Amino acid sequence: MNATDISCLRILDRQMQRNRLKLSLKTLILTLFFTSQLSWSATVLLYHHISTTTPRATSTSPEEFRQHLQMIEDEGFEVWPLSKITRYLATNQPLPSRVTAISFDDAFSSILTEAAPLLEQRHWPYTIFVNSKAVDERHSHMLNWQQLNSLQSRGAELANHSHSHSHLVKRLNGETEEQWTQRMRTEITTTSKKLKQHTGSESTLFAYPYGEYDYPLQAIVRELGFTAFGQQSGALSAALDNTALPRFPAAGAYANPKTLRTKLLSQAMPLAKVDIISGDEINGLTPYKVDIPKLKLQFNDGNWRLGQLSCFASGQGRIKTHREGNSVTVEANQAISIGRSRYNCTMPSNEAGRYYWFSQPWIRFSKDQQLPND
Numbered sequence: 001m002n003a004t005d006i007s008c009l010r011i012l013d014r015q016m017q018r019n020r021l022k023l024s025l026k027t028l029i030l031t032l033f034f035t036s037q038l039s040w041s042a043t044v045l046l047y048h049h050i051s052t053t054t055p056r057a058t059s060t061s062p063e064e065f066r067q068h069l070q071m072i073e074d075e076g077f078e079v080w081p082l083s084k085i086t087r088y089l090a091t092n093q094p095l096p097s098r099v100t101a102i103s104f105d106d107a108f109s110s111i112l113t114e115a116a117p118l119l120e121q122r123h124w125p126y127t128i129f130v131n132s133k134a135v136d137e138r139h140s141h142m143l144n145w146q147q148l149n150s151l152q153s154r155g156a157e158l159a160n161h162s163h164s165h166s167h168l169v170k171r172l173n174g175e176t177e178e179q180w181t182q183r184m185r186t187e188i189t190t191t192s193k194k195l196k197q198h199t200g201s202e203s204t205l206f207a208y209p210y211g212e213y214d215y216p217l218q219a220i221v222r223e224l225g226f227t228a229f230g231q232q233s234g235a236l237s238a239a240l241d242n243t244a245l246p247r248f249p250a251a252g253a254y255a256n257p258k259t260l261r262t263k264l265l266s267q268a269m270p271l272a273k274v275d276i277i278s279g280d281e282i283n284g285l286t287p288y289k290v291d292i293p294k295l296k297l298q299f300n301d302g303n304w305r306l307g308q309l310s311c312f313a314s315g316q317g318r319i320k321t322h323r324e325g326n327s328v329t330v331e332a333n334q335a336i337s338i339g340r341s342r343y344n345c346t347m348p349s350n351e352a353g354r355y356y357w358f359s360q361p362w363i364r365f366s367k368d369q370q371l372p373n374d
């Protein structure tokens with residue numbers, strides 16, 4: 001290497017140092033600016049595999065994941081443990097205006113090989129929802145207890161994703177409601193015991209397998225003292241039922257950073273109450289078995305742009321909304337499909353460039369009480 005090369009390298013090195021300094025100053029200013037504002041809402045991102053070789057619908061490539069983390073940083077977000085966000089909501093403490101949590105369902109091995117190194121570089125916490133049977137049985141692509149333990153000691157939070165990871169809302173042939181209730185308690189408490197035994201974790205966070213829940217399952221989860229998450233999109237707030245909290249899936253078609261940015265920035269819809277109405281009757285047990293469910297959103301008093309509220313149903317595009325004062329009823333245009341679907345509603349926020357976001361998941365069984373296989 002000659003002298004010109006060396007001086008050239010020195011200049012480049014100085015330029016890189018200056019750029020790094022500029023970048024960290026920019027991050028500091030963004031963080032100070034955004035954390036000076038407070039909010040009552042937060043978003044949670046949901047991942048499964050971080051890989052290019054696993055099924056696309058549940059996979060985010062390592063490159064996409066890296067882009068997501070960069071976007072979270074560039075937008076001035078703080079990344080908190082999910083348990084800290086839910087604790088703040090439960091105790092009515094205001095959150096930073098830009099705060100998010102990162103979660104993984106299913107304890108797949110790519111969390112260790114791909115995600116953890118990138119998260120640890122930034123010292124960002126994250127939560128792994130563990131389905132303990134598959135971990136016990138050492139399925140391929142799954143982390144083992146020792147690896148989970150190690151990730152926990154390096155900043156991961158371990159939480160409950162049921163033992164068997166079955167469609168929990170589905171009652172077995174001939175099963176009474178009482179037997180099902182007992183089976184559900186065992187599903188959840190088995191994983192709690194195993195987490196405690198193998199890792200010492202005593203998390204009270206639960207994620208429903210496939211994001212599927214109904215009122216009776218929510219009641220069991222509540223009775224066992226859990227805060228629970230589905231897979232419907234939307235931002236968290238204290239106004240939502242804490243056994244039906246949303247997360248934004250960030251895999252497959254949802255991994256595109258451009259659309260994920262809007263979701264990351266979204267805020268909780270300013271709702272006072274959500275009622276699920278079937279026809280004219282309020283269905284108090286399970287809202288999921290009707291073909292055109294009706295939703296009534298009651299908004300808090302405030303200066304909202306209710307005229308700009310848009311709602312969509314899976315596979316149907318924009319759907320009907322009917323406004324009366326502070327309430328809006330939402331109804332699909334035609335029967336919702338068998339299996340899982342959603343109504344998604346958004347409205348421009350009072351903070352420029354952000355949206356309020358609410359989503360209601362539905363589960364519709366087929367005539368013979370079946371759900372499509374995943």
Ligand SMILES: [Zn+2]
Nearest residue numbers: 105106209210
């Ligand atoms: Zn899962």
